[in-house]
Each structure stands twice: as structure tokens, then as C-alpha cells.
Amino acid sequence: MSKINLTIDHIQVSVDKGATILEAAKKLNIKIPTLCYHEDLCVAGNCRVCVVEQMGSDRLVPSCATPASEGMEILTNSLKVRNARKSVIELLVSEHRAECTRCYKNGVCELQHLSSEYLIGEDGLIDLVALKNYTIDYFSPSIIKDDSKCIRCQRCVRSCDQLQNIGALSVAYKGEKMKIASFFEKPMYEVVCTNCGQCVNRCPTGALIERNYIDEVWSAINNPQKHLVVQTAPAVRIALGEALGMESGNIVTGRMVAALRRLGFDSVLDTDFTADLTIIEEGNELLQRLKGALVDKDPEVKLPMTTSCSPGWIKYIEHMYPQLLPNVSTAKSPQQMFGALVKTYYANKIKVDPEDIVSVSIMPCTAKKYEANRPEMHSSGYKDVDLVLTTRELARMIEQAGIDFKALENEEFDSFMGVSSGAAVIFGATGGVMEAALRTAYEIVTGREVPFDGLNITPVRGMDEVKEAAIKIENPLPEWSFLDGVELKTCVAHGLANAKKVMDSVVNGKAQYHFIEIMACPGGCLGGGGQPIPTNMEIRKRRTEAIYREDEGMPIRKSHENPEVVKLYEEFLKKPLGHKSHELLHTTYTPRNRY
Amino acid sequence: MSEITNLVKSLADKHGRYQESLLPILQGVVEQHKYLSEEAMVEIARELDISAARVFGTASFYSFLNTRPMGKYIIRVCKTITCMMHGKNQIIQELEKSLKIKLGETTLDGKFTLLETNCLGQCHKGPAMLINDEPYTELNPEKVREIIQSIKLNDTSKTSNPDLN
Amino acid sequence: MAKKNLQRLDLIFKNEQDGEQILTKTFKRSNQDIVNDLIISGLKGRGGAGYPTGLKWKLASEAEGDFKYVICNADEGEPGTFKDREILSQVPVKVLIGMAVCAKVIGAHEGYIYLRGEYKFLVEPLTEIIDDFHVLLNKIGFDFRVKIFLGSGAYICGEESALFESMEGHRGEPRNKPPFPTQAGYRKMPTVINNVETLAHTYSIFKYGPDKFKDLGVQDSRGSKVFSVSGDTPIPGIYELEFGMSLQKFVEDFGDGDAKAVQVGGASGFCVPRKKFENTKIGYQGKLTGVSLPTGGSMMIFNSSRSMYNVLHNYLEFFVEESCGQCTPCRVGTQQLLLGIEAVKKGEKSSEYLEKLLGLAENMRVTAKCGLGQSVANSFSSIVENFKEEMIY
Numbered sequence A: 001m002s003k004i005n006l007t008i009d010h011i012q013v014s015v016d017k018g019a020t021i022l023e024a025a026k027k028l029n030i031k032i033p034t035l036c037y038h039e040d041l042c043v044a045g046n047c048r049v050c051v052v053e054q055m056g057s058d059r060l061v062p063s064c065a066t067p068a069s070e071g072m073e074i075l076t077n078s079l080k081v082r083n084a085r086k087s088v089i090e091l092l093v094s095e096h097r098a099e100c101t102r103c104y105k106n107g108v109c110e111l112q113h114l115s116s117e118y119l120i121g122e123d124g125l126i127d128l129v130a131l132k133n134y135t136i137d138y139f140s141p142s143i144i145k146d147d148s149k150c151i152r153c154q155r156c157v158r159s160c161d162q163l164q165n166i167g168a169l170s171v172a173y174k175g176e177k178m179k180i181a182s183f184f185e186k187p188m189y190e191v192v193c194t195n196c197g198q199c200v201n202r203c204p205t206g207a208l209i210e211r212n213y214i215d216e217v218w219s220a221i222n223n224p225q226k227h228l229v230v231q232t233a234p235a236v237r238i239a240l241g242e243a244l245g246m247e248s249g250n251i252v253t254g255r256m257v258a259a260l261r262r263l264g265f266d267s268v269l270d271t272d273f274t275a276d277l278t279i280i281e282e283g284n285e286l287l288q289r290l291k292g293a294l295v296d297k298d299p300e301v302k303l304p305m306t307t308s309c310s311p312g313w314i315k316y317i318e319h320m321y322p323q324l325l326p327n328v329s330t331a332k333s334p335q336q337m338f339g340a341l342v343k344t345y346y347a348n349k350i351k352v353d354p355e356d357i358v359s360v361s362i363m364p365c366t367a368k369k370y371e372a373n374r375p376e377m378h379s380s381g382y383k384d385v386d387l388v389l390t391t392r393e394l395a396r397m398i399e400q401a402g403i404d405f406k407a408l409e410n411e412e413f414d415s416f417m418g419v420s421s422g423a424a425v426i427f428g429a430t431g432g433v434m435e436a437a438l439r440t441a442y443e444i445v446t447g448r449e450v451p452f453d454g455l456n457i458t459p460v461r462g463m464d465e466v467k468e469a470a471i472k473i474e475n476p477l478p479e480w481s482f483l484d485g486v487e488l489k490t491c492v493a494h495g496l497a498n499a500k501k502v503m504d505s506v507v508n509g510k511a512q513y514h515f516i517e518i519m520a521c522p523g524g525c526l527g528g529g530g531q532p533i534p535t536n537m538e539i540r541k542r543r544t545e546a547i548y549r550e551d552e553g554m555p556i557r558k559s560h561e562n563p564e565v566v567k568l569y570e571e572f573l574k575k576p577l578g579h580k581s582h583e584l585l586h587t588t589y590t591p592r593n594r595y
Numbered sequence B: 001m002s003e004i005t006n007l008v009k010s011l012a013d014k015h016g017r018y019q020e021s022l023l024p025i026l027q028g029v030v031e032q033h034k035y036l037s038e039e040a041m042v043e044i045a046r047e048l049d050i051s052a053a054r055v056f057g058t059a060s061f062y063s064f065l066n067t068r069p070m071g072k073y074i075i076r077v078c079k080t081i082t083c084m085m086h087g088k089n090q091i092i093q094e095l096e097k098s099l100k101i102k103l104g105e106t107t108l109d110g111k112f113t114l115l116e117t118n119c120l121g122q123c124h125k126g127p128a129m130l131i132n133d134e135p136y137t138e139l140n141p142e143k144v145r146e147i148i149q150s151i152k153l154n155d156t157s158k159t160s161n162p163d164l165n
Numbered sequence C: 001m002a003k004k005n006l007q008r009l010d011l012i013f014k015n016e017q018d019g020e021q022i023l024t025k026t027f028k029r030s031n032q033d034i035v036n037d038l039i040i041s042g043l044k045g046r047g048g049a050g051y052p053t054g055l056k057w058k059l060a061s062e063a064e065g066d067f068k069y070v071i072c073n074a075d076e077g078e079p080g081t082f083k084d085r086e087i088l089s090q091v092p093v094k095v096l097i098g099m100a101v102c103a104k105v106i107g108a109h110e111g112y113i114y115l116r117g118e119y120k121f122l123v124e125p126l127t128e129i130i131d132d133f134h135v136l137l138n139k140i141g142f143d144f145r146v147k148i149f150l151g152s153g154a155y156i157c158g159e160e161s162a163l164f165e166s167m168e169g170h171r172g173e174p175r176n177k178p179p180f181p182t183q184a185g186y187r188k189m190p191t192v193i194n195n196v197e198t199l200a201h202t203y204s205i206f207k208y209g210p211d212k213f214k215d216l217g218v219q220d221s222r223g224s225k226v227f228s229v230s231g232d233t234p235i236p237g238i239y240e241l242e243f244g245m246s247l248q249k250f251v252e253d254f255g256d257g258d259a260k261a262v263q264v265g266g267a268s269g270f271c272v273p274r275k276k277f278e279n280t281k282i283g284y285q286g287k288l289t290g291v292s293l294p295t296g297g298s299m300m301i302f303n304s305s306r307s308m309y310n311v312l313h314n315y316l317e318f319f320v321e322e323s324c325g326q327c328t329p330c331r332v333g334t335q336q337l338l339l340g341i342e343a344v345k346k347g348e349k350s351s352e353y354l355e356k357l358l359g360l361a362e363n364m365r366v367t368a369k370c371g372l373g374q375s376v377a378n379s380f381s382s383i384v385e386n387f388k389e390e391m392i393y
Helices: A021-027 A079-094 A110-117 A155-163 A198-202 A214-221 A240-244 A253-263 A271-294 A311-320 A322-327 A334-350 A367-372 A391-400 A422-428 A432-446 A478-483 A496-507 A537-552 A563-573 A579-584 B003-015 B019-033 B038-048 B052-059 B081-085 B088-099 B141-154 C019-027 C031-041 C053-062 C083-090 C092-106 C117-140 C160-167 C196-208 C210-215 C247-254 C308-322 C328-345 C353-367 C371-386 C388-392
Strands: A003-008 A011-016 A051-054 A073-075 A143-146 A170-172 A179-181 A208-210 A227-232 A267-270 A357-363 A387-390 A466-472 A487-494 A515-519 B073-078 B112-117 B129-131 B134-136 C069-074 C110-115 C145-150 C191-195 C224-231 C237-242 C259-264 C270-273 C298-303
Touching: A003 A021, A011 A021, A021 A073, A051 A079, A079 A110, A079 C328, A079 C353, A155 A198, A155 A496, A170 B052, A179 B052, A198 A208, A214 A357, A214 A387, A214 A391, A227 A253, A227 A271, A227 A334, A240 A391, A253 A267, A253 A391, A267 A271, A267 A334, A271 A334, A271 A422, A271 A432, A271 A478, A271 A563, A311 A322, A311 A367, A311 A496, A322 A496, A334 A357, A334 A367, A334 A563, A334 A579, A357 A367, A357 A391, A367 A387, A387 A391, A422 A432, A422 A537, A432 A466, A432 A478, A432 A487, A432 A515, A466 A496, A487 A496, A496 A515, A563 A579, B003 B019, B003 B038, B019 B038, B019 B052, B019 C145, B019 C160, B038 B052, B073 B088, B081 B088, B081 C224, B081 C308, B088 B112, B088 B141, B134 C117, C019 C092, C019 C117, C019 C196, C031 C053, C031 C092, C031 C196, C031 C210, C053 C092, C053 C191, C053 C196, C069 C092, C069 C160, C069 C196, C083 C092, C083 C117, C083 C196, C083 C224, C092 C110, C092 C117, C092 C191, C092 C196, C110 C117, C110 C160, C117 C145, C160 C191, C191 C196, C196 C210, C196 C224, C247 C259, C247 C298, C270 C371, C308 C328, C308 C371, C308 C388, C328 C353, C328 C371, C328 C388, C353 C371, C353 C388, C371 C388
Parallel strands: A003 A073, A227 A267, A227 A357, A357 A387, A487 A515, B073 B112, C069 C110, C069 C191, C110 C145, C224 C298
Antiparallel strands: A003 A011, A051 A073, A143 A208, A170 A179, A466 A487, B073 B129, B129 B134, C224 C237, C259 C270, C259 C298
């Protein structure tokens, strides 16, 4: 590839053709401030914060959007650049409700950082917020949208559009009225928004934030009448450290458990336990569907079956492909299975009135907040999961409690419902549910382990947009003889933009899959909307590596070998897809509007 | 199927089901109905397989693609510099008086909507206005009265837009 | 009122019936010869930016692409400009011939006229003329079709990359440049986009040769220019004049005897006060000319009864509404300038605040994404600097 030579701040640098000035500067460790730029998204060049001076050009150029060219001489910090940049930041501050000390993003707001760096003072421009009639959209249980803090960088629109191909948010109007809006400016709660929170993860200010339940959790913890149960999702433990000053890619399971005990949770349990349970229920459902379709030729039985763990995906398919809802596994997500069991089986086991249990979950996800609030999620007779916190909110609580996270000693989850397998751990990565399900389903059918080295089903791993894997079933056990010679075709997609590609190919009959895993967020739950900020490709990769490291290190690697799950069936559920399972662990879906 | 669904389908048939057809389809709906209803935008989103918010976002960018109900005759008075210099305000006043509405409003019978607009490209003949697609230039209050009178005389239909309430 | 003794030209609006002949004659020439003629003629874009037309065609002809397009920019939205409407009404065939020759030179088979929504009444007559023109193209065996794409009320769509976005079914938001249209324009393919007047001029160059065109005008501003004259003038209208005229001469011919300022190039152009009339020439060089977006040739005359504060206020209101809103300097800057002059006028801000606003305008000029935001400073600074007392009292 041909190289381009240029100088930045008088330092020579050579980059590949097509690289931008911003990328070239990065190579020299020169930091150019940015706002609308995000590694995951296409370049917009809108905010103009990253402008630099190109010698010989009167106008400044946006470094994020301008390709480096041969012989270019760039100044990133000349007086002209500093003045212009300061002016741009001042303009942004003037249209932003700068009530920083009362803002949820105080201390982690990118505009605040820039404003501080450029010494934006009191004698600024006219405050535009006061002149506009902003209202806050706080109707959603997941996401709060406050236009008065929006600086129109459009990162949210691009996230929703490019990563997710939903377009719940769009740029509307023009000029002074230009804003980020949903369809007809309806509340986010009423539109096609899947609550995935990718916008929240990328919003540089407090315009899009998660709805936090920190105070509710604190007051529950401080209520002596209440027994606090907490469950933690697989992807939290490989990212929580990032929000507490650690490098990405650290596994902090033991410290997280210790911190949760210190915060005052009475039972510190693991969503991974019900991830294993999900595999049993969902795996058996798949096999039952295969039998229904292949042997009984029942037209009511729909294939391919898709996974149902990702609440963003569920809401997406409810809006966009309501006709395919019969294809979605009826198995609840691990969070909701857990919630249903906590206030029934677990309550009984620890002899606590379910009325007095507050069930809290820590999730990498903003959509889980919505999921917990779905009206059907009351199988226990109570709200199955009372409060959902994101990884970020947990980190905030740990800070609030004055806990030195890095200094904590590792602790173990409580038992019962605290033991899990490696198969559950990998739920946090794209392809993980598929891999876990195949590890179990193949063994149920053949009595043998999946034919992959070290149980690692590598074709479904990694960041490829859509992954396919086929496993041929040979010499099955007698009761599964109808599957002899069947090639089980599977597909994995992460990010709803990729999900759309797969589902379109299902709708138009081009794809002939049996089982599809879909995770709403890029990279799977490890790239969830509730994960530490920033999240980008590099960080997702490191979190992925951590997840597979954790899996490799687990004594049990297969869900059906989780001894607590086995015991749960013996003591309570009796059998997969049995009566109790249907009552507590399976659910229904709701067709929705397409906007 | 509702009338709007049929209209959107026929426009999509005519212009093709691509993102590129969005403006012509939006224009086609506005030509028939004077504005884009929620239902119309959802239908367009469905036909073109794009998000409804994007249809709304695109429509709301363009001044002539109304996203709220409009009268049968949309009057757009030019407010840009030379029309302003030559008495745009008297024209608005006269229209408000004749139609008994304020700027931005629609008459109760759903016939007239009064709006301002940016430069119409009739600067040498200002003040100017558009009524639907037709330009009227070198206006004065008397001329405006006559124009409105003649439209009223020639249009004896009842309420023309049931969406207006 | 009797017209004054104006030195008017009659090139563009001359009604000529030899379209077929000119087209056949030009088609026989090599692409290189055609481009060379345009370069020799000195023709520059009449939309305001003034890019050499011959060079634009040459770049597009050399660019690689599966398809190429010719687009006529008829999104004439600059306040004070109405010449393109007149050209399309009176001599549309000249524009179509320019498009067809351009298509031959660059290798395009599709052309579009992006007509602003405000000119929808032109669609019907234009369609008839285009149909006839297609018959003519069939006759000479050239595969090229012209369609009208109607805008829907957005000034910014006159900016060429915003126009492409609009045609592609999006909000009319300008793109980052590079790439430029000749590399990646409509549908990301090599595209020549020319203003209506520019295309009409090419007809004269094909017919009379480049020298006749070049003989008109001065230095870097060659040929004639169609001016849209409005404001305080007894004879508002369209005038084809030679480049190089001084503003003094212009107000003598067109003014009402009391001109205190002329706005050259529309709301995004420059305001010239009386004391500078003598030294200001109309042409591309010397800045105070048709350096405007998107349509050059707007001349608005203001007499001493006019408040320049009101004039600037009207312009800023226009920009505040018509900015696409995507980039910070333009979206927020225009609002700050408008509110800023209001605050100074009302005494809520001291007159020193005007200095801050001038600084802001300059920063907008160097940081805005497209010509709209960049050129707000033109009218703002030239009016505030020349009529400061009117801004304060």
C-alpha cells in the first residue's frame, strides 16, 4: 500500500493512503480533541472541534474527515486553531444546559472536559437553552432523553442507524430547530427503540442516559425488612474493572462479589446459573421443534428457532418482524428466569417471604431494565426482577460506598444459584449462547461431546458480522434417531444491523437455518449499552478475550453438568419444558408497530 | 386498505422502492393531501424499508413537506429582504383580515393556511406570495383582497380537509 | 418609467433557433477541443463559487466511474436572485444543449435539473421542452435523457453536495470535501454540476467561439453576467452586463439617486457602503463580487431610508432558518449572531459585544462545514463594520 508523507506540528509522519489527519496525529501521539467522532461510527465531520490548520489554506479543516495528502503541513495547536476550537466549544456550551453539578454525567461528560480544557468562562455567549421549550422524555424505564443537553453530534443517530439499523432516532428539522427526534417526536417508550442503549453508550453529554435506580437500591439495602438478592450477568465481570480505573480485559468476578457483599446485598448470586438453565430449556425446545418439524411435520412448529436472551432483540423483532415471533424461543432470558426462581424456589429455600425479597440484577444492558418491567414478567406472583442496574451504575455505587475496588480480595458467589459453567460465562460474547447450546444439545442427542477441540466451537466466535456453523449429527442415541445424518445449520449475528440481514434472508427464504443466535449489541452483551464508556472495537476484543479465558478456566464447561442446575430439576422443576418450567421459565411476545 | 396506503403504494410503484424515491413520494402525498400524516409516513417507511423516524426527519427538513394538517390553499408570503422592504407586513395584515386567521393558522373551513416563507425568487416584483404552486407578485392589499375573493368564489366545496379539527 | 441608457448585452436571452445546428456542429468536435474552448473562454461558474467550467468538465471526463451524471443546479435560493428562473423560462434549450454537450464530454447518459420547489410552476413548460429536446437527441443519435428533480423548500440544497443528498432521498446536508463532485458526486459517481446560467453561457461559447466570450469582461472575470437587480431601484429586473463595472457606475444606472449601500451576492455576499462604490468592481477578483453561495449576480440596493440593522437582521433570520443545522458553527453561530445584534440594539449587551460577534463570524468562516456557514461572515462583518452606529443606536 502506498504511503503518504506529511508533517504534523512540524513532525514528519508517514501513513497509509486514505488515513485521515486525525489518524496520522494519533500515530504521533498528538491528541486532537473530538466530539462527533467515534471509532465505531462513520465520520460525520459535524462538530468541528477537531479542526486543524493546513498550511496554505485559509480555512481550517476537520481532521477526522480530511484524508492526509502528500506534503501536507498540519498544525494542531496554532493560535488560529485554538481560537477557532474555543469558539466552537463556546457555541456548543451555549446550546447545552450546562447545569453540570446537577447532571448525571458530571465528571464523565466529554463537553465538560473540553470546556474545562479550553477554559470556557462566564462571559460567554447568550444562553440558548433558556429560549427553547425543551421537555425531558423520561417515560422509558431504560433511557432518558434530555434535548436541552444535546449538542447534535449525531453519535446516537449513527449508532441507531449503522450499528443497529433501527433508526429509532433521526435528525429532524433544520437550522435552529434541528434536533434529534424519534418518529413524530413521540416518547422513546412508544417508538421502535429497543432500549439497547448503544446511543447512551456513545452520547458525549447527558442528553441520553440510562434511567438509574441507584437510590432505589440504596434505600432497599437500608431497609431491614428486605432481603436483597443480587444476580450478576456474565458480561459484567469482564468490564466492571474498566469503570473503576482498571485496564480493559480484566476479569474481576471475585472482587465484584466482594464489593456486592460490602454494599449490603444479602444473597450474592450469579445470572450465569440461569444462563445454564436457559441452555437446558432452550436446547430442549430446539430439539422438540426439530422433532415437530422433521418427524411430526407439524406446520405450527416454526424453524429456524432464534434465541431470546437479548431483550433488545426481542423488542426489535416485535416491531420489525412480528410475523416471525413464533420462531423465537419461548425461553425467558437468564435474568428473568432468575427473577422467577428467586421469588419462588429460592425464597422457599432460604425461608424468606417473597414479599420481602428485593431482586436486583446487574446487567451490561439498558434493555434489561425494560425487560424487567414487561407486564408478563410476574410469573412468581410478584415483579420477578425489581431493579436493574447497569455495569456503570454498579461501579458508581462502589465508588459511592468508598470501596477501594482494586484492593478487594476475591470472594465466591453464594450457593445456591451461584454456581455456573464455562458455557454460561460465554453468554456474554457473540456466539456464546450458540456455543453453549451446541455443547449441550449435541451431547443430549449423541451422548458424545461436540466434535471441536477442547469444546471450543471457534466458527461461532469472533467479530465477523454474521457467522455460520453446521454440525452433522451422526450415530445419535436411539430416541434421536430421526436426526441421524441431519446437518444442524446455525447462524450467529450481533448488532441489530446484522440481525436484520439474517432475518431478511429468513423471510425471503434464502437462508435455511435451524437455529439462530442474535444479540442486539455489537460483540454481544460485552458490548452492551450498559457497559463502561468508552466501548469500541479494541475494547470489545479485549473483553471477548477475557470471557473465553474465564471459560477455559472453569472446572465445568457444559451447562447440563452444572450440579446446581441438575439439583434444581430434581428438587423443583422435574424436567425441561415441564409444567413448572412453562409456568416460570417461558414467556410470550407482543407484536408491535413499525415506527 | 386505507386510501393513504393505496396512494403510497401507487407512488412507490411509480417512483420505485428506493431511498432515492423518498422525496418524490413525499411530494406526491403532499400534493394530494397537503400534508404528511403519521399513517402516511409509516406506510412510506414500510414501502421503502427505511425507518419511520428517518422519513419524518427527512420530511421535516423541507419547508414544503408539511408534517401537520394544512388547508386546501396554502398561502406562503415571502418574508425575505426585498419583499419585506416593499411591504410584506401589510400583505400579511390584509390576509389575516380577509381570512380571519393569524399567521401560521388555517381557516375553520379548512380552505386556507397562511404561512411565511423564505425568498421566492421574485425579488424584483415584491411583495410576492405563493398560493399552492402559483406565484402572485407585485402585491398590494387591494390585489390580495381580490385574489382571495376570486378563490373563494370559484371554490364552493365544503370543508376540504377532514383531518383539520 | 423610461429605462436609463444601460449598456446591456444580449447574449443569453437572445432568442436563437439554431439549437440543432449548434448541437450537431459541437458534437462533431473532439471532447478535448470542447474543453479547451471552455478553458480559453475563461468561463467560471455563475452559481457564485466561480470554479472554471472547462476544468470541471475535464476532471469529470478523466474521473473513473460506472456512471456519470450532469446536473443543472436550478435551486436558486439566494435572496435577491431570480435570474435562473428567467433563463429557464426564456431560453431553456440553451441550458439543455449545455447539458448534452457536457454529457458527451464526460460520458454521461443521465442528466437532471434540480429545480427549487418554489419554481414548481416551471415544471410543466420545462417538461414539454425537454420532451422535444429528447426527440432532437434521438435524431442525432445521442443517448442522453434529462429529468427534472423537484426540491421542496430548502435553501441549503443549492450547495452541490447537499443537492446530491437531497436527490438521493436524504436531508439536504452538505458532505465533507474531499471528495469533490467530479470524483464522487450524485450516487458517489463523477458528476458535473453547473449553475443554470453557466450552462446557458456554454451555448454562446459553442456558437460564437471562446474568443468572443473572452473579449467581454476583465482579467479573471470573463464574459457577461446576468444580474438580478432589486431593492431601492426604479428599474428592478434581470440585466445581462459585462464584468468589470464599478459599483459607482452601477448605482448611477440602477439606483434611485439615494443609494447608501449595495449588497452584492445576496445574503451570503458582501455589503458595500457608498464610500466604497467608486473602488469596487464587479467581478470575481477583489473579493467584493459574486463570491456567494449558491447563486451569484444578486444586486440589492438600499437607500438612505433603510436601516442596515433591519437588513442584517433579516439576513440572519434567513440563515438561522435555512442552515441545515448539522455543523456547530453554522447552527449555533447564526443564532448567536442574530440574538447578539438584538441584545446590543436593546442595550442588553454593550457595544463591545459586537467585537466578540465579529470574532465569532470570523471563526464561523474558517470552521463551518460548507459555504453557507462560511459565508455568513461576509454580510455580517461587512454590515457591522460599515454601519456600526446603526447596530448600536
